[in-house]
Amino acid sequence: MSGVCADCAVRDVALCAVLSDSELARLNSIGRRQRISKGATVQWAGDESIMFANIISGVVKLSTGTADGREQIVGLLYPADSLGRLFALRVDYDATALTDAELCTFPRNAFERVLGDFHHLERQLLARTLGELENTRRWMLLLGRKSAEEKVATFLLHITERLKPTDCPGAAKGSHTYELPLTRGQIADVLGLTIETVSRQMTRLKTNGVIALPDSKRVTILQPQLLQDLAEAA
Amino acid sequence: MSGVCADCAVRDVALCAVLSDSELARLNSIGRRQRISKGATVQWAGDESIMFANIISGVVKLSTGTADGREQIVGLLYPADSLGRLFALRVDYDATALTDAELCTFPRNAFERVLGDFHHLERQLLARTLGELENTRRWMLLLGRKSAEEKVATFLLHITERLKPTDCPGAAKGSHTYELPLTRGQIADVLGLTIETVSRQMTRLKTNGVIALPDSKRVTILQPQLLQDLAEAA
DNA sequence: CGCGCTTTTGAGTGGCATCAACGTGGGTGG
DNA sequence: CCACCCACGTTGATGCCACTCAAAAGCGCG
Numbered sequence: 001m002s003g004v005c006a007d008c009a010v011r012d013v014a015l016c017a018v019l020s021d022s023e024l025a026r027l028n029s030i031g032r033r034q035r036i037s038k039g040a041t042v043q044w045a046g047d048e049s050i051m052f053a054n055i056i057s058g059v060v061k062l063s064t065g066t067a068d069g070r071e072q073i074v075g076l077l078y079p080a081d082s083l084g085r086l087f088a089l090r091v092d093y094d095a096t097a098l099t100d101a102e103l104c105t106f107p108r109n110a111f112e113r114v115l116g117d118f119h120h121l122e123r124q125l126l127a128r129t130l131g132e133l134e135n136t137r138r139w140m141l142l143l144g145r146k147s148a149e150e151k152v153a154t155f156l157l158h159i160t161e162r163l164k165p166t167d168c169p170g171a172a173k174g175s176h177t178y179e180l181p182l183t184r185g186q187i188a189d190v191l192g193l194t195i196e197t198v199s200r201q202m203t204r205l206k207t208n209g210v211i212a213l214p215d216s217k218r219v220t221i222l223q224p225q226l227l228q229d230l231a232e233a234a
Numbered sequence: 235m236s237g238v239c240a241d242c243a244v245r246d247v248a249l250c251a252v253l254s255d256s257e258l259a260r261l262n263s264i265g266r267r268q269r270i271s272k273g274a275t276v277q278w279a280g281d282e283s284i285m286f287a288n289i290i291s292g293v294v295k296l297s298t299g300t301a302d303g304r305e306q307i308v309g310l311l312y313p314a315d316s317l318g319r320l321f322a323l324r325v326d327y328d329a330t331a332l333t334d335a336e337l338c339t340f341p342r343n344a345f346e347r348v349l350g351d352f353h354h355l356e357r358q359l360l361a362r363t364l365g366e367l368e369n370t371r372r373w374m375l376l377l378g379r380k381s382a383e384e385k386v387a388t389f390l391l392h393i394t395e396r397l398k399p400t401d402c403p404g405a406a407k408g409s410h411t412y413e414l415p416l417t418r419g420q421i422a423d424v425l426g427l428t429i430e431t432v433s434r435q436m437t438r439l440k441t442n443g444v445i446a447l448p449d450s451k452r453v454t455i456l457q458p459q460l461l462q463d464l465a466e467a468a
Numbered sequence: 469c470g471c472g473c474t475t476t477t478g479a480g481t482g483g484c485a486t487c488a489a490c491g492t493g494g495g496t497g498g
Numbered sequence: 499c500c501a502c503c504c505a506c507g508t509t510g511a512t513g514c515c516a517c518t519c520a521a522a523a524g525c526g527c528g
Binding site for chain 3: 184196200203
C-alpha cells in the first residue's frame with residue numbers, strides 16, 4: 001500500500017476502519033488529500049454533488065439559512081466524520097471549514113461504485129448515517145425545548161466530548177481546557193440563539209464557577225457534573 | 235407469492251419497491267402485519283431494539299423529552315416510511331401512533347440478514363436514510379430560527395404535502411382540505427411551541443383568509459402561495 | 469498607534485410562555 | 499334522552515426570557 005493512507009490519522013476510526021489494506025489501496029487510488037483553510041467553503045447548498053470526503057483533521061460546519069439572512073448550523077463534522085451527499089444530484093447545505101482542515105476526497109460516482117463492491121463499507125456507512133440521524137434528532141430537543149442556559153451547557157459538553165480524543169494536544173488527562181473552534185456567533189447559530197445571549201450565558205457560567213475563560217477562545221470545565229445538571233434541567 | 239404483500243398499499247413506494255416478487259417472498263416469510271390503534275406506543279426509548287417495520291397506513295410520531303416533562307417530536311412517519319433502529323441494541327425514541335395504523339414488522343436480526351443478502355435493498359435503505367437526515371436537518375432551521383407564524387405555516391404545508399398521495403380520500407384533486415392527525419398539543423411539540431401559540435397562529439391565519447377551519451381537526455388551504463410566503467419570510 | 473473584528477455589557481422591547489377562564493364536542497352512565 | 503364529564507381548543511391578561519439596539523472594551527495586525 002502506498003503513501004496516502006499509511007500515515008492517516010483517522011485510518012482506524014473513520015469509515016475506512018472496516019477495510020483491509022488491499023481494499024484500502026483501491027480506495028486510495030481514487031482519493032486525494034485536500035487542505036482547506038479556515039473559513040473556506042467546501043461546498044455551497046445547491047451545488048452539484050460531485051464529491052464525498054472523510055475529514056482527517058479540523059472541524060467543518062454544515063449550515064443553511066433563510067432568505068433574510070438568519071442562519072442555522074445543522075451539523076458539526078469532526079475528524080473521522082464524512083462529508084458529502086451520496087445518491088443525490090445536488091448538495092443540500094453549505095459546508096465551511098471552521099479551522100484549517102484536511103480532507104480525504106473522492107469523486108462521488110467513483111466512491112459509490114466502491115461502495116457497491118465493498119459491501120461491508122456500505123454497511124458501515126449505513127450504520128454511521130443512522131447514528132448521525134439519531135444525533136441530529138437529539139439536537140432537535142435542544143433547539144425546540146431547551147432554555148438558553150441549557151443550550152449553552154449542552155453545547156460545552158458536546159464540544160468537550162468531540163474534541164477530547166484527537167484534537168486536544170494540551171489535554172493530557174484530567175485537564176479540561178479546550179480551544180473552541182467556533183466564534184460566539186457560530187455557537188449562536190448552532191444553538192438557535194443570538195451572539196449576545198451566548199456571551200451572557202458563558203459569563204454567567206464563569207461567574208458561577210462552572211467554567212473558566214482564560215481567553216475568549218479557551219474554555220476550562222471546572223465542574224463537569226454541575227454543567228451536566230444545567231444541561232438537562234431548568 | 236402468497237398473500238401478505240400482494241395487496242400491500244405501499245408495495246411500490248416503500249423500501250420493498252426495489253425487490254422482485256421472489257425476493258419479496260423471502261422478506262414476506264419473516265414479516266407480519268400488525269395493527270396499532272391510535273395513541274398506542276409502538277416502542278419506548280431505551281427498549282431493546284428488536285423490531286424493524288414499514289408503515290403501511292397511518293401516522294406515527296417519534297418523540298423524546300426532558301426529565302421535567304417537556305416533549306419534542308423529532309419525526310413524523312407516514313405510509314411507506316420505515317420505523318426502527320437497525321445496528322443498535324436499544325431504541326432511541328418513543329414511537330406512538332397518532333392514528334390507527336398498520337405496520338409490516340420484521341425481527342431486527344432477520345431483517346439485517348436480508349439486507350446482507352439483498353444488496354440493492356440495503357442501498358435503497360441507505361439512500362432513504364440519507365434523505366431522512368436531510369429532512370431532519372432542514373427541520374432544525376425551523377426550530378432554531380423561525381418565528382411562530384413561520385413555523386405554523388411551514389407545518390401546514392408539510393402536512394399537506396405528506397397527506398396528499400395516500401391518506402386523503404376526500405381530496406380528489408384541487409381540493410385542499412385535510413384532516414390533521416395531530417392535536418394542537420402535538421403540533422406544538424413538533425414546532426417547539428405551546429398549545430396556545432399554535433392555536434393563536436391558526437386563528438390568525440383563518441382571520442387573514444389564508445386557511446379555513448371547518449372544525450378543529452380539518453384545515454382548508456385557501457391561499458397556498460400566501461402560506462408559502464409566510465413560511466419563509468418574516 | 470490606529471483600524472477592524474470579536475466579545476462583552478447595558479438598557480429597553482417584544483414575542484412567546486404562563487396562568488387562568490371559558491367554550492365545545494364526543495362519550496358514558498344514570 | 500339527557501346530564502355529566504373530560505379532553506381538547508380558544509381567548510384573554512400578565513410576565514419573563516431572549517432579542518434588539520447601542521456602545522464600550524479587548525485583541526490581533528498592519
